[in-house]
Amino acid sequence: xxxxxxxxxxxxxxxxxxxxxxxxxxxxxxxxxxxxxxxxxxxxxxxxxxxxxxxxxxxxxxxxxxxxxxxxxxxxxxxxxxxxxxxxxxxxxxxxxxxxxxxxxxxxxxx
Amino acid sequence: xxxxxxxxxxxxxxxxxxxxxxxxxxxxxxxxxxxxxxxxxxxxxxxxxxxxxxxxxxxxxxxxxxxxxxxxxxxxxxxxxxxxxxxxxxxxxxxxxxxxxxxxxxxxxxxxxxx
Numbered sequence: 645x646x647x648x649x650x651x652x653x654x655x656x657x658x659x660x661x662x663x664x665x666x667x668x669x670x671x672x673x674x675x676x677x678x679x680x681x682x683x684x685x686x687x688x689x690x691x692x693x694x695x696x697x698x699x700x701x702x703x704x705x706x707x708x709x710x711x712x713x714x715x716x717x718x719x720x721x722x723x724x725x726x727x728x729x730x731x732x733x734x735x736x737x738x739x740x741x742x743x744x745x746x747x748x749x750x751x752x753x754x755x
Numbered sequence: 756x757x758x759x760x761x762x763x764x765x766x767x768x769x770x771x772x773x774x775x776x777x778x779x780x781x782x783x784x785x786x787x788x789x790x791x792x793x794x795x796x797x798x799x800x801x802x803x804x805x806x807x808x809x810x811x812x813x814x815x816x817x818x819x820x821x822x823x824x825x826x827x828x829x830x831x832x833x834x835x836x837x838x839x840x841x842x843x844x845x846x847x848x849x850x851x852x853x854x855x856x857x858x859x860x861x862x863x864x865x866x867x868x869x870x
Contacts (some may be wrong), residue, residue, distance in 0.1 A: 648797075677858050686759075686846065687798070689858035732797050741786060741850070742811060743859065745797030 646671045648735050650746040658754050660722050665749045667716040667733035675736035676716045677743065678707050680729045687732065691718075723753045757781065759862035761847050767868045768837050776832045776865045780849030787830050788859060789822055790846040798846055804830060805852060834867075842869045 647670040657663050667676070675694055679687040691700045693709035693716060700707050704727065706719045716733055730750045734743040760779040768774050780787050786805055790798035791814075800814040806827035815822070819837075824830040834841055844866050848859035 679858075679861075686863045687848075687861040689860065692856055692858050694856060734797075740811070741788070741803055742800045742814075743788075743790075743798075744800070745790075748795075748797050 646737055646744050648733060648744050648746040650733060650749050652749060653747060654750045656752045656754060657723050659724055663720050665718040665731055667746050669714050669735045671737060673735045673737055674711050676709050677734045678718055679732045682729050725753045725755055727751060728753045759847055759849050759860055761862035761865050763865060765866050769870050770837060770839060772837055773835045774837055776845050778830045778847030778862060781860055784849035785852040786850045787824060788848040789832050792844040792846055837869045839869050842867055
């Protein structure tokens with residue numbers, strides 16, 4: 645059974661600091677997605693990572709994928725309060741189009 | 756442009772009642788997905804359509820759950836004889852088919868509460 649685990653589950657950080665969220669998955673996949681969810685809202689797509697070594701950056705967020713280690717990271721640079729949300733990674737197994745989501749990381753950026 | 760639209764946004768039903776949740780995908784999106792999100796959890800896959808064909812329903816938790824997309828556009832998720840454990844947010848997503856670098860686009864969800 646595929647498992648997708650995120651670490652940490654909860655992250656409280658100060659504005660201006662850097663941190664990394666980790667996403668581990670238990671079976672082969674070369675399609676990984678990062679989503680953001682604000683309270684009571686839907687999921688907003690952040691990144692699509694489709695190959696080993698893929699790295700994408702948007703503003704203060706940078707995501708990478710290591711398919712050999714079955715690991716993706718979401719790095720936050722110089723956090724700001726607006727980044728407070730829950731972040732999910734999701735894995736598409738063998739291009740089945742069925743996404744398996746991680747447990748989510750609740751990020752709280754304190755002023 | 757218009758995104759994925761779901762209705763109703765909130766639904767309260769008594770245990771044992773039937774409910775129907777509607778999803779209107781992004782125009783031109785061939786693939787449509789339903790997910791169930793429990794409080795504090797990540798979404799869990801329920802079922803997947805490509806046009807009107809239901810290609811995967813492995814995530815439907817019981818035979819009380821039924822989904823259809825008869826004309827390959829709007830989809831309805833029906834839950835019969837609702838139970839308290841059915842309380843969750845039901846998310847619909849759509850995507851282009853055959854375009855691997857496109858994510859699934861999610862609607863705002865229907866929050867279902869079973870009393």
